[in-house]
Amino acid sequence: MNQRTLKESVSFEGIGIHSGEYSKIVVHPERENVGIRFLKAGVYVPAKLEFVVNTDHSTDLGKDGIVIKTVEHLMAVFFMLGIDNATVEFLKGFEVPILDGSGYYFYKVLKDKVIVLPTLADILEISLSFEVRNSKGYIKALPYEKLSVAYVGSINGFFEERVVEFNGNVKDIVFARTFCYDYELEHLHRKGLAKxxxxxxxxxxxxxxxYNKGGMRCEDEPLRHKLLDLIGDLALIGKRIKGRIVSYRGGHTLNYLFVKSLRDHLKTHQTLELSQK
Incomplete structure (x- = not known):
């Protein structure tokens, strides 16, 4: 399995869902082993766990005073398409455009522009089961022969617990839009979010x-969006993943804690390998 990038630069523009500011980004191809990174005002911000500065209703990255907001939907599309190397340059704004609230338009534009590079991709293989918890839920990892990601949750007023899964078919989740309940709006606005x-x-x-005309795109669209968010946050490990991951009522903060555990898992696994040589 080789690394991938894009064959040409592509641009996206629109409003930022939390900042309310207009943004324009250009996604540029990159050479092998560069990884995914964001560029604003001459500062490169790597799309890695170490640069996460906020997980409150979005995943934000920062470095040297530069903050890049709401990276999760674009990162999820990169991850699902296997795009390992790209620079996302901000020409205007600092928040990734929300577009229709899903990953669909990123996917639609990028899917036919992916090219394969000669260098092998880095793969994190989950060899031991582990679990991360907080007061709201848990995320567990299990050894598995490929990447499989599941989300378990419920939607108030609609249905009790059910499971949605990603097993390699991008179309299963890429259309799912971000969401909130009407009673949450005042709280979000007080925090300066959802502008x-x-x-x-x-x-x-x-x-x-x-409230939306036409309703949901499928009956469990909100859960599928939570799964999209989870995959976008998993991408911050900076490697492909081989294993099964199950989130029970997780959100961005728990996703972040889990990715930290993934990083530690990788370090431990490497140490074990070295000690056995």
């Missing part, structure tokens, strides 16, 4: 009904 949110780029849920 760019609208029914054009997010699902707004009431108790058993949807």
């Amino acid at each position: 760019g949110g609208s029914l054009k780029n997010a699902l707004l849920l009431g108790k058993g009904f949807v």
Whole structure:
């Protein structure tokens, strides 16, 4: 399995869902082993765990005073398409455009522009089972022959617990839009979030009904979006992953804690390998 990049640069533009500011980004191809990184005002911010500066309703990266906000949807598409190397340059703004609230438009533009590089991709193989918990839920990892990611949750007023899964088919989740409940809006606005949110780029849920014309794209769309977010956060490990990951009611903060455990798992695994040689 080789590394991948793009055959040409592509651009995206639109409002940032939390900042409310207009952004324009250009995704550039990169050579082998560069990884995914963001560029603003001359500062390169690697898309890696070490540069996460916020996990409150989005995953934000930062370095040298530069903050790049809401990277998870774009990162999820990179990860699912196997794009290992790219630079995302900000020409305007500092938040990745929300577009329609899903990863669909990123996927639509990028999917036919992927090219294979001659260098092998780095793969993190989960060899031992482990679990990370917080007060809201848990994420566990299990050895498995390929990447499999599942999310378990419920949607207030719609259904009790159910499971959604990603087993390699991008179309299963890439269309799923970000969402919130109507009773959360005031709290988000008080925190200075969701300034760019609208029914054009997010699902707004009431108790058993949807404010958006046309409703949900599928009956468990919010859970599929949580799965998309999880994959975008997993991408911050900076490697392909081989294993099964199951999240129970996780969010960005728990995702971050889990990726830290993945990193430690990698270090431990490497140490074991070295000690056996």
